[in-house]
Amino acid sequence: MLAELFAAAAHGCRDRSPLTQRLLDDAAADLTRGGVTAAIMAGSERDRHGTVPGLRFAGAVHRLVLEGRAPDLAQHYPTVGGQPHLPTLWQDALPALHTHADLLRRRVQATVVQTNEPGRSAPLYGGLLVAAQEAARAAERTVPFCVRLLEVGASGGLNLRPHHVGYRLEDRVLGDPGSPLVLDPEWTGRPPADLAHRLRVVGRAGCDLHPVDVSTEDGRLHLSSFVWADQVRRWNRLRDALDLAATDPVKVEQSPGPEWLAKQLARAERDVLTVVWHSVVWQYVSPADRAMGRAVLADAAMKATRTSPLALLVFEPRRVDDPDVGYRFELLLKLWPAGISLNLGHGAGHGTPFTWDVTPWE
Known part of the structure; x- marks a missing residue:
């Protein structure tokens, strides 16, 4: 069941990313209710555990924030200068989820988790x-x-x-x-x-x-979206690694x-x-x-x-x-x-x- 895979991914974030954990827990509950998350994850209902559908969802949402498409949600994301307020996170996520449901569904289906830490x-x-x-x-x-x-x-x-x-x-x-x-x-x-x-x-x-391709903006955004947004040290580390890659392409x-x-x-x-x-x-x-x-x-x-x-x-x-x-x-x-x-x-x-x-x- 997809909601169980979301809950498992949320559990994997415990003590490490409260923001991602709360987002995925709320998304799991929304899936069970048949809410907007179910529409976003349509076509992914049979995904196996190893494809980590919850983290693909979280990455797609983070990318919306990085692209400036979710201003209400951005206030919770330290990667764009925000400060998480977990009690209102899901409420502030809903407008972006509804507005960009089709885009999020395409990205969830087209992508794989790539932290490249x-x-x-x-x-x-x-x-x-x-x-x-x-x-x-x-x-x-x-x-x-x-x-x-x-x-x-x-x-x-x-x-x-x-x-x-x-x-x-x-x-x-x-x-x-x-x-x-x-x-x-x-x-x-x-x-x-x-x-x-x-x-x-x-x-x-x-x-x-x-x-x-980390030489492109799309590639950099793709990798950046999979960093848990409240892990600022990881975010800065990735920025430095991308700078190094620009000087030494492979x-x-x-x-x-x-x-x-x-x-x-x-x-x-x-x-x-x-x-x-x-x-x-x-x-x-x-x-x-x-x-x-x-x-x-x-x-x-x-x-x-x-x-x-x-x-x-x-x-x-x-x-x-x-x-x-x-x-x-x-x-x-x-x-x-x-x-x-x-x-x-x-x-x-x-x-x-x-x-x-x-x-x-x-």
Whole structure:
């Protein structure tokens, strides 16, 4: 039932985005009553949980605000200078929902959730340092490998430039201190790597079924709409990441993941560690594509050598035993032919904060 999926999405926002939680809770109740939300979501009644229809609805509404189409609602949205007042949020949303119901319905049906959260570059950066150094140790090299980064589900490609981001620790800034994007990684502990070694990225590429062109206003609005509007730090972080992307463009290819990955992995590079990376996309991938992707990776892993190693580095939610939590986001690393398989730690879904806690990946 669609109202239940909206309520589940609202629950996922608890303690993190009161604005989005209240909007989706009220929208779920409106769906049950057959109100304007039902008209907006017409055609999406059979959506599966992984497509997150509630967040697509919230993103479409946020975009109305960003475009200046919902002045009454804008007073609640900090991304345009507003201040949330939850008791009147739904009342002030209704005029925009009725006026733009057709536009909202088209956008909900045409879009997929694409947060492309740049904060995930923080655990990615640490994971890449570990991967490059562990692969070098297994190959009996004294210098860490250079990295070729391949991202599946790259969206707008904002996490394809981890070496051009600054990461502020207590006593120094790792990466690029002069970057437009300087993150506070909020690390507890440190990655099991020598942080004095600089990450060297010699190639990067990405694919997505629905790539976002962040060089366009439409692309920037699309990604911006999926930031929860009362999370101002995330909003500012995205602004900085878009500024960085403008100075360092990387094209994201439109392609299914397994097909694209097979093409990329057909070419091995000597003295380079190839890292396959994805973050918070697995839930959106069909079972058939998951199986195909695993097969492609397994084939490449069998061909990996000490001088042309392969790594899988992922940041995805995994179920945990605690019913109050349900799942947590973990950074997982596999290395071939070294045979290394590590759970590097866990953090918030947006990448920060993150706790380094190395255990076997089982």
